[in-house]
Amino acid sequence: xxxxxLAVYLFLYVPIAVIAVFAFNGGRSATQLQGFSVxxxxxxxxxxxxxxxxxxxxxxxxxxxxxxxxxxxxxxLVLPQARxxxxxxxxxxxxxxxxxxxxxxxxxxxxxxxxxxGWVNPVLAAVWPGEAPPQxxxxxxxxxxxxxxxxxxxxxxxxRARVAGMDRSLVEASADLGATPWGTFRQVTxxxxxxxxxxxxxxxxxxxxxxxxxxFFVAGPQTTLPIYVFSSIRRGVTPEINAIxxxxxxxxxxxxxxxxxxxxxxTSRARG
Amino acid sequence: MTDRxxxxxxxxxxxxxxxxxKGSVSRRHFLGVTGLGLATVALGQGLGPRRAWAQEGIGDRxxxxxxxxxxxxxxxxxxxxxxxxxVDVSVFGSNEEMLAKLQAxxxxxxxxxxxxxxxxxxxxxxxxxxxxxxxIPNYDPASFDPRFAEAGTVDGKVYAVSKNWGTTGYAVNxxxxxxxxxxxxxxFWDRTKEDFSGRTMVHDYQLTTIGNALKYFxxxxxxxxxxELADAEKLLLEVKPHLFAISSDYQPSMRPGxxxxxxxxxxxxxxxxxxxxxxxxxxxxxxxEIWSDFYAVPKDAPHREAGYALINFLxxxxxxxxxxxxxxxxxxxxxxxALLPPEVLNDPILYPAAELLAPLExxxxxxxxxxxxxxLMARFKSA
Amino acid sequence: MARRRIGATLLLAPAGLWLLAMLVLPLxxxxxxxxxxxxPAGGYAPAFTLANFLNLGSRGAAFRNTLVLAPLGTLACxxxxxxLAYVLAMRVGERWRTVLLVLVIVPFWTSILIRTYxxxxxxxxxxxxxxxxxxxxxxxxxxxxxxxxLVGIVYGYLPLMVFPIYVSLERLDKRLLEAADDLGAPPWRxxxxxxxxxxxxxxxxxxxxxxxxxxxxxxxxxxxxxxxxFFVGNALVDLFLQSRNWAFGSAVxxxxxxxxxxxVTVYMRLMRRWGGGRDDVALM
Numbered sequence: 001x002x003x004x005x006l007a008v009y010l011f012l013y014v015p016i017a018v019i020a021v022f023a024f025n026g027g028r029s030a031t032q033l034q035g036f037s038v039x040x041x042x043x044x045x046x047x048x049x050x051x052x053x054x055x056x057x058x059x060x061x062x063x064x065x066x067x068x069x070x071x072x073x074x075x076x077l078v079l080p081q082a083r084x085x086x087x088x089x090x091x092x093x094x095x096x097x098x099x100x101x102x103x104x105x106x107x108x109x110x111x112x113x114x115x116x117x118g119w120v121n122p123v124l125a126a127v128w129p130g131e132a133p134p135q136x137x138x139x140x141x142x143x144x145x146x147x148x149x150x151x152x153x154x155x156x157x158x159x160r161a162r163v164a165g166m167d168r169s170l171v172e173a174s175a176d177l178g179a180t181p182w183g184t185f186r187q188v189t190x191x192x193x194x195x196x197x198x199x200x201x202x203x204x205x206x207x208x209x210x211x212x213x214x215x216f217f218v219a220g221p222q223t224t225l226p227i228y229v230f231s232s233i234r235r236g237v238t239p240e241i242n243a244i245x246x247x248x249x250x251x252x253x254x255x256x257x258x259x260x261x262x263x264x265x266x267t268s269r270a271r272g
Numbered sequence: 273m274t275d276r277x278x279x280x281x282x283x284x285x286x287x288x289x290x291x292x293x294k295g296s297v298s299r300r301h302f303l304g305v306t307g308l309g310l311a312t313v314a315l316g317q318g319l320g321p322r323r324a325w326a327q328e329g330i331g332d333r334x335x336x337x338x339x340x341x342x343x344x345x346x347x348x349x350x351x352x353x354x355x356x357x358x359v360d361v362s363v364f365g366s367n368e369e370m371l372a373k374l375q376a377x378x379x380x381x382x383x384x385x386x387x388x389x390x391x392x393x394x395x396x397x398x399x400x401x402x403x404x405x406x407x408i409p410n411y412d413p414a415s416f417d418p419r420f421a422e423a424g425t426v427d428g429k430v431y432a433v434s435k436n437w438g439t440t441g442y443a444v445n446x447x448x449x450x451x452x453x454x455x456x457x458x459x460f461w462d463r464t465k466e467d468f469s470g471r472t473m474v475h476d477y478q479l480t481t482i483g484n485a486l487k488y489f490x491x492x493x494x495x496x497x498x499x500e501l502a503d504a505e506k507l508l509l510e511v512k513p514h515l516f517a518i519s520s521d522y523q524p525s526m527r528p529g530x531x532x533x534x535x536x537x538x539x540x541x542x543x544x545x546x547x548x549x550x551x552x553x554x555x556x557x558x559x560x561e562i563w564s565d566f567y568a569v570p571k572d573a574p575h576r577e578a579g580y581a582l583i584n585f586l587x588x589x590x591x592x593x594x595x596x597x598x599x600x601x602x603x604x605x606x607x608x609x610a611l612l613p614p615e616v617l618n619d620p621i622l623y624p625a626a627e628l629l630a631p632l633e634x635x636x637x638x639x640x641x642x643x644x645x646x647x648l649m650a651r652f653k654s655a
Numbered sequence: 656m657a658r659r660r661i662g663a664t665l666l667l668a669p670a671g672l673w674l675l676a677m678l679v680l681p682l683x684x685x686x687x688x689x690x691x692x693x694x695p696a697g698g699y700a701p702a703f704t705l706a707n708f709l710n711l712g713s714r715g716a717a718f719r720n721t722l723v724l725a726p727l728g729t730l731a732c733x734x735x736x737x738x739l740a741y742v743l744a745m746r747v748g749e750r751w752r753t754v755l756l757v758l759v760i761v762p763f764w765t766s767i768l769i770r771t772y773x774x775x776x777x778x779x780x781x782x783x784x785x786x787x788x789x790x791x792x793x794x795x796x797x798x799x800x801x802x803x804x805l806v807g808i809v810y811g812y813l814p815l816m817v818f819p820i821y822v823s824l825e826r827l828d829k830r831l832l833e834a835a836d837d838l839g840a841p842p843w844r845x846x847x848x849x850x851x852x853x854x855x856x857x858x859x860x861x862x863x864x865x866x867x868x869x870x871x872x873x874x875x876x877x878x879x880x881x882x883x884x885f886f887v888g889n890a891l892v893d894l895f896l897q898s899r900n901w902a903f904g905s906a907v908x909x910x911x912x913x914x915x916x917x918x919v920t921v922y923m924r925l926m927r928r929w930g931g932g933r934d935d936v937a938l939m
Contacts (some may be wrong), residue, residue, distance in 0.1 A: 005742045005755075008735060008813075012762050015773035015810065019765070023657040028345070031528075031776050048333050049360040059733055075670035078663035080926070090667070093674045099915055101871020103888045104908045107895055108681030111699070111905070112375065115684060138378050149677040210767060213873055213888075215897075220378035221574060229768045233878070234521065235363035236340065237772065245769035256757060342731035367672060372896045375698060397696055472900060476882055478897075517799045517881030528799065530780040614712045646712075654717040654890040 016249070023242035030237035040243040050244060053228040057209055060140065060224065064147040065204035072155025073197055076163055077189070079156075097153035106217035109146045113138060113218065138220025147211060147217045153202030155197070162196030312327050334578035335360040337370060337374035337384035339565070340521040341540055344598035351585050357578045365520025366477035367640060374399045374570055381570050382579030385435055388564045389479075389635035393643060395426045399450035400568045402429040407580035410587040412607065420564035420604035423634075432566030433587065436601035438538030439632060440480050440561040443522070445532045446550050457487040457556035460533070461511060469514040473522045474533035479635050480535055480561060480647035481508070481518075487558045488575075501644055508652045518653060525549065542600025553621045559631030564604065679881045681913070688905035697899025701914050707906035714907055718914065720887040724801060724886070725869035728808035729816075731857065735809060736816035740857075741850075743817075744824035756821065760814050771807050778803045778879065799881030812868060815860040822856025824850070859926045863919065864881040870915050887911045 026035025044050050079087055117136045123132040166189065174184040212226035219227060225244070232241045295409060334357045348359040362381075364370050367390045373379045386394060392399045395588035405411055413421070424432035442460050448471070454463065454561050464472040468635065474481045485504035517525060518542065522534035526544055536544075541553035567583045569576065593611035596603050602622045603609060609617060616622065639645055681701040683793075743755055762770060776782055778797040788794040797803050827850065835845035873888030887907065894904035 001738065001742055001746065003740050006737050009758065011760065011810070015770055015777060016765070016926060017760050018773045018776060019769055029777075031524075048358050049335075071669040071673060074666040078666045082663050082667060083660070086664075086667070090671065090674075095672065096682075096916075097678050099867060099916065099919055100678070101867070101888065101893055103871045103873050104912055105678075106680070107891060107904065107908055108685045109677065110376065110895075111901055112684040116680075119713055134934070135816060143841065145673070145677050148673065152673055156670065173671040180292070181662075183865070207762075210763075212768060213871075221380035223380065226768055229766050231362040233768060233772055234340075234365075235361050236521070238345075241769060242749045249761070249765040253761065256761075262690050270737070300905050338854060366897060368897045368899065370699065372899045375696070375899065393696060476897075489795050512883070515881075517883060519882055525779075528780045528795075618860045643693055643898075643900070646697070646900065647903075650890070650900075653893055654714050654885045 008250055014234065017080045019242050020246045022239050023246040025239040025242070026262065028238050030242060033253070039255050040239040040246065044204050044240050044243045044247070045048075047240070049228060050225075051242075055222045056140070056143075056222050057225040060143045060147060060215075060268075061205045061208035062153050064144045064208045067144070068148045068151035068155050069197060069201045071157050072200060073193070074150045075152075076156045076159035077193075079160060080163065094153045094156050097149055098157070099200070102150070102211065102213045105146060105149065106214040109142065110217040112233050113142055138218055140223050142218040143215060143222060143224070145254070146214050148204075148207040150214075151200075151207060154203050154207070155200035158200040159196040162193040219245045220244075275638040288544035295554050298338055320582065326465065330357050330578040330581045331575050332356055332357055333358045333360065334382045334582050335362070335380055336579075336582060337362050337364060337373075337379070337381045339363060339385060339537075340365065341523055342385070342599055342601075344595055345448075347586070347591055347595055347598075350591070351582060354585075355578075355581060357575075359582065363521070365475065366479070368478060368646065371397075371399075371640065378572065379570060380574060382573040382575045383567055383582055384433060385565050386560070386568055387635060388420075388566070389637050390640050391423055391566065391568070392426055392637050393640050394568065395431055399571060400431050401571050403569060404580065405430060405431065407577075408584045408587065410584045412575070412605075414576050415607045417606070418524070420623055423564060424566045424568075432568040433583065434604045435560070435565040435567050435586075436539070436599075437604050438601050438622075439555055439629075440484070440535065440537055440563065441541065441553055441555040443526060443534050443541050443544055443553055445526070445529070445548070445552050446552050450531045454554050455557050457484050457558050458561065460490050460535075460554075460556065461485065461507060464511050464514050468533050468558060471516050471530075472511075472514060472533035473517050473519060473525060473531045474511075474515060475520045475535045476518050476653070477520050478645050479639055480649060482645055483635075483639075484535060484556065484560055487556055487560055490496060490558060493559060493561055493633045494639055496638055496645060497643045498644060501648055505574035505648050505652065508648075512655055513653065537601075538599035538622060539599040542619065545621060546600065555624050555628045555632075557628070557631075559633060562629065562632035562634055564634075584654055671808045681806070685745075685908050686904045688902055689909050691902040691905075693900040697901075699901040699905075702902075708910075710903060711906060711910055714887070714890050717885045717887045718910070720884065721870060721872075721886045721888075722914070722918075723807070724804060724884075725866055725872070728805055728812070728869050729862050729866045731805055731809050732812050732816040733862060735855075736813055736861065737820055737858070740817050740820035740824055744821050744827075759817050763811075763814050767811055767874065768878075770810060771875055774807055774810065774879060777804065798879065799883055801880075801884050803879040804839070804876050804884045807879040808869060808872070811875060812865045815864045815868070819860040819864070820854060820857040823854045823860075825880050827853045855929070856925075863922065865917070867919065870918075871911070 002102055022033070023040060024029050024036050024038060025040070026037040027033075033126070079090060082090070120136055121133075124136070128134070170188050170192075171184055171240075174188045175181075179187065210226065211224075212230060215224045215227055216230070229241055229244065232238070336359060338361060340363050348361065352358050352585075364373075367387050370384055370386065371390065371393070371429040374381075374394070386400075391400075394628065403411075413430075415550060417437075418433050420437040421434040424430055442454075446455055449463075450467070450470070452459075452463075454460070460472075470585040474484075482501070482504050485507045486493060486495050486500060487499065488507055489503050491497070491500040491503070495504075506543060516531045519525070522531060522536065523540055523544060526534055527548065536553065538553075541551075545553060567586070569579050569583075573579050586595065587605070589605065589607040589611060589654075592603060592608045596608060596612060597616065600619075600622065603612075688699050688704070689707055690703050692700045692704060692706075694700040739759070743752060743759075745753060756797065779782075780794070780798075784794045784797055806858060822852045831849050831853075832845055835849055836842075840848075871888050872886050873892055876889055877883045877892075880891075887910075891907055891911070894900050894907060
């Protein structure tokens with residue numbers, strides 16, 4: 001049993017090791033080792049396309065996860081009290097949003113937006129008083145909105161599960177004791193549903209940051225990190241890609257270790 | 273520079289290239305001994321001789337969409353060092369894919385590399401702009417072979433300038449071919465079903481994959497006749513279970529020996545043969561494709577100035593010669609040919625014998641937009 | 656009460672509008688386009704025809720591939736994830752549990768593209784086949800086969816399966832197992848009668864998650880299938896990015912959505928019946 005687990009960890013980490021080892025390759029090849037060098041890290045960091053792609057991915061992931069978390073939590077809180085018809089419609093939409101494959105969302109969003117922009121842009125141009133009318137196009141907006149869709153559904157599901165499992169008597173008690181609805185929310189509801197919100201936010205962020213297929217269709221002129229990586233793989237991988245992968249991994253690991261250390265210190269202090 | 277003695281032999285060049293790739297000599301050494309007088313640019317040493325590039329204020333980036341293995345990465349580095357503009361390269365395996373990306377809008381490209389037969393469609397779809405030739409001083413129409421450069425001019429306006437030309441044949445690893453010589457497209461398709469089963473690759477590109485299947489029956493490479501296409505489809509579907517992969521980037525599979533045979537463009541064949549001599553290039557006796565590629569600028573190019581600067585840089589005969597030595601595609605610019613060593617100019621992969629060239633056809637514009645060819649290819653892939 | 660209703664509606668509004676604009680509208684456009692025609696240079700031209708739906712048969716192989724490999728991939732994930740989750744939840748001490756659990760997700764933090772790319776190398780002629788050849792086991796062709804796609808799938812989606820199962824095993828009331836032990840039940844029996852049934856909600860959730868994602872998969876077959884192992888997702892990308900037939904592409908997209916909704920709904924019904932009508936076999 002444990003041996004099996006060990007084998008699974010090996011399976012999980014051999015490819016990661018391959019990626020990391022080739023990141024330090026001296027040569028141009030991502031499959032043949034030719035000496036040791038850290039040049040590819042430097043190249044990746046000084047490549048404005050990489051830096052931009054990273055910034056775009058980060059912005060889009062933060063924005064879509066934040067918006068989805070706020071709106072999703074709001075919806076999840078009031079859904080149990082909403083009219084049954086409305087709730088059923090909402091449930092159905094969430095269900096469809098989770099179910100429809102990303103690739104269909106990407107394609108559908110692309111053709112819908114291209115079509116809508118095709119109608120709106122001439123109208124805008126006609127009614128715009130100034131010289132240069134704004135042109136609607138694909139980009140940050142479409143990326144955030146499309147990523148936010150799945151994120152929203154995710155948050156609603158997660159938070160609603162928490163709301164359902166919440167001890168309602170506490171809310172009632174709080175109201176009986178004269179707390180304002182906002183006070184009740186902050187003091188009673190929020191602490192109980194917070195794990196759901198946090199999980200929703202993190203999942204939404206990760207989803208957006210790692211998503212390729214939706215962004216592939218709706219990014220327009222923007223390049224996210226996965227899109228950059230995809231096109232690098234097609235043009236013949238250099239160890240630069242390995243270096244990017246290794247850095248993303250190292251950054252997440254560092255964050256994790258720091259968080260863990262802070263947490264541990266927090267608990268030990270609490271204990272002590 | 274026209275003095276041939278300036279140039280090292282092809283063999284020596286390859287030797288040096290190999291040493292450079294292995295990392296046993298520095299880039300400076302490599303560029304020094306391989307000459308072509310551009311070592312200083314590539315190194316960007318004080319930006320001395322090529323200062324003009326940096327002064328144009330072209331911004332810090334430029335994006336080019338091109339084909340696999342079609343540029344020397346060192347030349348893009350040289351451009352970056354000389355101008356401060358970083359080059360982002362994206363690679364495509366078919367003209368259809370480039371067209372689809374441009375049609376959806378917001379491709380983000382500043383330069384792309386279309387093939388001869390697509391340019392009229394780009395013009396009629398209003399996707400590319402007539403080039404501002406004042407920004408490409410290195411473009412000298414008189415020095416280009418009109419056979420390969422004329423497709424860039426539509427209605428008297430220059431929309432695209434010639435990059436390279438070449439042929440579409442197949443590369444075959446002769447160690448696996450036995451005694452039976454391979455000379456035709458019939459050989460290619462038949463032996464894929466026999467001893468090359470599971471080891472053959474075809475392009476992810478309707479023009480060449482369908483075109484060369486059409487050649488099996490002796491039809492035109494450009495046929496859009498439904499009956500002829502139906503024959504080609506039957507052949508393709510028969511062959512599909514015997515393929516190793518459907519991809520226009522076959523070097524990564526040919527080099528380690530995973531694939532033994534692949535539809536192949538001139539330059540990939542020169543690169544493969546250069547490093548692995550037993551890989552040969554075959555032009556089907558029945559015919560097939562001769563083509564020329566161009567540099568063009570999309571209408572919505574976000575860094576137009578940098579795009580022009582990059583085209584101009586790549587058309588610099590010395591840079592272009594270095595590119596040609598790297599990628600092994602023939603150039604239509606006689607100023608460049610004057611710089612190339614005779615070994616390259618006599619290479620039968622680059623310049624096939626006249627009787628092999630004679631039956632080749634240029635791609636026809638209709639194939640790009642013909643719905644039946646597009647759907648045939650999509651059906652073949654998803655079969 | 657009415658005021659609360661209005662407040663509730665206001666709180667629902669942003670999410671509702673989002674769903675309308677980014678889900679309902681695009682799907683309606685796809686539905687409309689699926690009755691249209693390919694434009695002269697590609698794209699979409701308005702029309703009303705059923706031709707696209709009648710042509711769906713030409714993508715039968717892609718649908719078949721997807722409907723075979725998606726469940727198979729899900730099963731493969733399950734078979735590997737369940738024992739792992741079991742070890743983590745039942746056999747590992749508190750101390751190591753978090754670390755080991757985190758180690759399962761860590762590979763997830765670098766792009767799926769890069770992780771999948773590593774497999775191109777590992778499964779290619781210079782990777783595992785060479786190692787096998789060196790061990791005298793022959794040099795099988797691994798890359799560009801359904802097998803390589805399955806490996807990529809398992810590698811890509813394993814954590815999604817491990818987590819829900821782990822959570823359901825971890826929550827399991829261990830006293831039940833102790834009681835079974837005290838009453839003399841052999842371990843396999845308490846596993847079969849207690850552990851497994853109680854972990855089914857996690858299994859159901861994990862399978863659903865992986866299956867849903869696999870039905871729309873494009874990347875893994877594109878990278879590890881050599882253009883030969885084709886999913887509906889690949890056919891879709893082809894229709895939009897190569898042959899530029901938006902109308903037929905829309906019809907294929909619609910068909911995929913319908914197939915998904917049907918399979919998933921049937922699956923959830925089955926699970927619910929299996930779970931003895933329990934309600935917690937929900938989505939998450």
